[in-house]
Amino acid sequence: MSRLDETHDPARVSWVEGADGHPDFPIQNLPLGVFSLDDAPRGGVAIGDFILDLAALADSGLLSCEAQEAARAASGPELNALLEGGGAPRRALRRRISDLLSDPAQRERVEPMLHRTNDCRMHLPARIGDYTDFYVGIHHALNVGRLFRPDAPLLPNYKHVPIGYHGRASSVRPTDAPVIRPSGQLKAADADPIFAPSRRLDFELELGAWIGGGSGLGRPIPLAEAERHLAGLCLLNDWSARDIQAWEYQPLGPFLSKNFLTTVSPWVVTAEALEPYRTAPEPRPAGDPAPLPYLDDPTDRARGGFAIDLEVRISTRKMREEGIEDLVLSRSHARHMYWTVGQMIAHHASNGCDLRSGDLLGTGTLSAPTADGFGSLLELTRGGAEPLSLPNGETRAFLEDGDEIALSGRLSAPGFVNLGFGECRGRVVAG
Amino acid sequence: MSRLDETHDPARVSWVEGADGHPDFPIQNLPLGVFSLDDAPRGGVAIGDFILDLAALADSGLLSCEAQEAARAASGPELNALLEGGGAPRRALRRRISDLLSDPAQRERVEPMLHRTNDCRMHLPARIGDYTDFYVGIHHALNVGRLFRPDAPLLPNYKHVPIGYHGRASSVRPTDAPVIRPSGQLKAADADPIFAPSRRLDFELELGAWIGGGSGLGRPIPLAEAERHLAGLCLLNDWSARDIQAWEYQPLGPFLSKNFLTTVSPWVVTAEALEPYRTAPEPRPAGDPAPLPYLDDPTDRARGGFAIDLEVRISTRKMREEGIEDLVLSRSHARHMYWTVGQMIAHHASNGCDLRSGDLLGTGTLSAPTADGFGSLLELTRGGAEPLSLPNGETRAFLEDGDEIALSGRLSAPGFVNLGFGECRGRVVAG
CATH class of the missing domain: 2.30.30.230 (Fumarylacetoacetase, N-terminal domain)
Known part of the structure; x- marks a missing residue:
């Protein structure tokens, strides 16, 4: 074939x-x-x-x-x-x-x-009917879990359920939309909440999957057919206000901490273009539970992954003023997905939820296992406790006004030319 | 005025x-x-x-x-x-x-x-850009909280934050769409999860608010202006699969347990028609924290509520075969909202998230304080532990195939005629 x-x-x-x-x-x-x-x-x-x-x-x-x-x-x-x-x-x-x-x-x-x-x-390449964000980056889930639950970082459902939630379609924008710092309710441990600009603004390194070819309500999509509904991929930055998130997210999940902006690279790298860069997804660690049958398919196991190197770069206002080139914050890879895009699609439709052409599915943050490949400042700075040092002497726990974050991705496979997505970039401005 | x-x-x-x-x-x-x-x-x-x-x-x-x-x-x-x-x-x-x-x-x-x-x-009256569901029914939040956390039923953020989450726009349907029983991952306490039809299918009695007149990205809506963005109301049934929900919802909130179907009454009862039925919202209990300034406005306090009696009726297949009329399961009222629709809108846009005309905001389940006014079977049967007895000898812990649930609402105010929403109905069919 x-x-x-x-x-x-x-x-x-x-x-x-x-x-x-x-x-x-x-x-x-x-x-x-x-x-x-x-x-x-x-x-x-x-x-x-x-x-x-x-x-x-x-x-x-x-x-x-x-x-x-x-x-x-x-x-x-x-x-x-x-x-x-x-x-x-x-x-x-x-x-x-x-x-x-x-x-x-x-x-x-x-x-x-x-x-x-x-x-x-x-x-934007399409009118987004619904935007769903998954959580398939297992190293990200582990890193975030360790911050809050050192003894049991991964919740019991993680290796059974491709966890996802509904994001906000209205605030998805193509690259270079300004990242207007959101205000929201912030709560210090022993104080009443206040309404103020977020102090813990973060990025998240993700891929986005565009749906092409919808499914009907009440009609699950078998995993073997899931990729017929994949039109292509883009880069996606799920900007996050960690302080708003910490106070608002129980019991219904993230809301205002995420929906102020999601930036995508504006080009759909099509399923056809992706063909040479298909690969087996990262193997499940020995001893992990087998996926339930609706999430298990030999083709998905053989070629459900993508050979994409991912990178995050930062430039601060001061760095630009000083003529300092942007700095690589993180190098990761699309292999760090515990669930494939096909599994995301099959799971999403498994209850009969209808997908529509132009829907956007985020993968969730794709962190590598080691610190040089973490996909968010929350992970890179251990919740802000260990700020990063920049080459010009600045430090960063979270994003400051004027900071610019750029994601990039490189598709490569032996015997084929390299491809990319173009820019997925945003600069933080005061609210 | x-x-x-x-x-x-x-x-x-x-x-x-x-x-x-x-x-x-x-x-x-x-x-x-x-x-x-x-x-x-x-x-x-x-x-x-x-x-x-x-x-x-x-x-x-x-x-x-x-x-x-x-x-x-x-x-x-x-x-x-x-x-x-x-x-x-x-x-x-x-x-x-x-x-x-x-x-x-x-x-x-x-x-x-x-x-x-x-x-x-x-x-549907509009193309729904985004559907957001809130959780403003405080008695519902208390009832659900008591099932899982008897000592602290209400989470600490509830009286500060109008809790909400993004729902699925694609699967909102007008009245009488079939309720196809969803399948999903179900997990018994000491067993591995299985994939099977939901056994704990439920309804939720809600109001829906249609947005008319959008807001720009990065432009919060002051509470004093929030209702300018309210086009009107409808009834909304947020069908829920409790067993899927229990296993999937940590840490990002409900997903497949909700997005298989949301039913609305298809008529937008406009903000103009609602005028005579505006009323002060239910007072905040003594000792509750004052809302933060962005959620506090004298007009909202004076007329942010609605005089709407709400009702849920059930008819089972057997009841219909026996010619038995449908049975009132619950009588509640729109007064049981801890946060007003204006506060929902102002909160939603407070971080700069843009609202668009045709967006739909659900209130969350509007349960009354007493058991005859609970807005879901989860509450009416205490998590399924105390099934309801129907007049023909049937019992119900959760919905069975053939069951039909109808919501209705009655707007009334002294000196004015009564108005309603029309039907918001759905019948459960096997998946």
């Missing part, structure tokens, strides 16, 4: 200047997004430092049949209609665009449909 | 047959909804046992200015565009419709735009 085709060929090159060897968007990636110049938002495909305009492409006469319908479905301000078609229209569009961008004979006709990314504004 | 006008006049009568004295929809109500015959869904207004077609009304030439724009905004399959306008267009439309339906001279022109409700299918 090979789902690889010529679009994945590492030898394929593009006539688009700078696309070959581009760190994120060589011709093997071709992610989907929504952009605008000073006009109406519409679908586009990233190639190098350019965006191919799908509305223009749909009008060009260069497409036919399924690829033409797919480009038409992507010509509006949201990709939901394209995503609803599932994998077939995405694949048809990808194959045709890969041909057009690699064939020098097409350059004259296609080049006028390219816009410089720097001239464009990026939007 | 009077926000009452001729549309609230109890002496106003309608030429529509059966509207005067109608238990839910006399001319003083005029709720907004979306209906269809065998054609495209569109906005409508309930009057007695009929629906006034807003798309037809917009085409009729009977409206002008703001009322005409409002009807046009309500001519499509979702009322979001109308709701986005806030109170002014709703009021203009209400006044004009009230005139048209009360003036016998208009009967000939308006009557062709009425459809029998029984011939229509009801849809």
Whole structure:
């Protein structure tokens, strides 16, 4: 069974200047997004430092049949209609665009449909019906658990249930949206609560999974079919106010501590582009309970994971003023998921809950097992008790105004070119 | 300050047959909804046992200015565009419709735009951007807390924070959607979890608040302005699988135990129609902490509550076969809210989270202090330990296949006619 085709060929090159060897968007990636110049938002495909305009492409006469319908479905301000078609229209569009961008004979006709990314504004790729955030990063769950329950860091359900909760769809934004410091109820141990700006503002390193192809209410999705509903991945920063969270979260979970902003990288790296980077998920530690049958499938065990290196960088206002480059805070990997994206989808629909195209599923924080790969300041500073030292003498327990956090991801597999997601970045401003 | 006008006049009568004295929809109500015959869904207004077609009304030439724009905004399959306008267009439309339906001279022109409700299918009134469920029913919180923490039933944050969490928008349905029994992970005390149909399926008696007029990201809503964002109310049944909930909910809150279905009454009883039934909320018990300033406002204290009697009825399959009428399980009242709808809105936006028109906020279960007014079977049967006896000899700890639960609400105020919400009903079917 090979789902690889010529679009994945590492030898394929593009006539688009700078696309070959581009760190994120060589011709093997071709992610989907929504952009605008000073006009109406519409679908586009990233190639190098350019965006191919799908509305223009749909009008060009260069497409036919399924690829033409797919480009038409992507010509509006949201990709939901394209995503609803599932994998077939995405694949048809990808194959045709890969041909057009690699064939020098097409350059004259296609080049006028390219816009410089720097001239464009990026939007969310889809209207998000519901945003769900999971908690599949087991090292994150362990680290957080140790802070509060040193003797029993992992709750008894963790290795049976892919824990998740509903997040807020309205406040998901593409990269570079300002991170307005939220105010909320803060409570010191022996004091009454006050309403004040959060003092423990944090980031969380996550992946986001876009749903393409919905399911009906009352119709569970078997794990063997779950990935048919995966349109693609993005980076996701689940900004968190730890002080608001600590006081509000019992008994119904995080709420205002999270829903002031969630930042995503605006490009959907499609399930097709991800093919060469599929891998077995991290094995379950010996002695762990076997997943219940609805969460157990041989294909998911064989290729449910992703070969993605993840990185978090920080730059403070002072660092920028001093001309100091941003600093890597953390290096992790998508392998650190106790549950796969397929298991997240199958579990979500296991009670009959309906998924819709354009839904967004976060993985939860993907921390590595060691401190250089922790995916939040809560973990990196042990709850703020051990502030980080920055190269210019500053220290950080939590984020200060002016701090900028950037997530990045690198897909790599032997024999294939590297791909990326583009930026997922945000700078903290006072509320 | 009077926000009452001729549309609230109890002496106003309608030429529509059966509207005067109608238990839910006399001319003083005029709720907004979306209906269809065998054609495209569109906005409508309930009057007695009929629906006034807003798309037809917009085409009729009977409206002008703001009322005409409002009807046009309500001519499509979702009322979001109308709701986005806030109170002014709703009021203009209400006044004009009230005139048209009360003036016998208009009967000939308006009557062709009425459809029998029984011939229509009801849809959700709006595209729900986000659904948030609160926990403001303090007697419910106490009852549930007593089951798990007899010594400290109320968590320390309850009287400071209007506790809420994000629900699932995709699975909200209008009345009469089948309640498909969900399956999920169930765990007995000393056994491994299994995946099986829920054995502890429950209802929850709630009100829902529809948001009309959004707020921007990073822009908190002061409590004094919160109700400008309230479009109206509905009944809401937050179906719950208690066994799934017990095992999954730590540490991030309820998820699959709730998101398989939420049923609402399909009519938005508007903020304008609610005016005569505004009342002071239940006073905070002596000694309770004062709300923090952002949750404290004199107008909210004076009229933040609603005079709404609430009722839950059950009919089982056997009861229906035996011709036995449905049985009242519970009688409660909207006064049993520790936090008002205004406080829910102000709290929700206090961190800068953006609200959007068409968002739905549930109150949480509104139990009365005494057992005849408990709003869920969990409370009525003390966690299933004391099953209810039905008149035909059946007993119920939790819901069985074939059971039907109906919520109803009655708005009443001295000197005004009674209004209602219509049905909020669901029948349990096997998964």
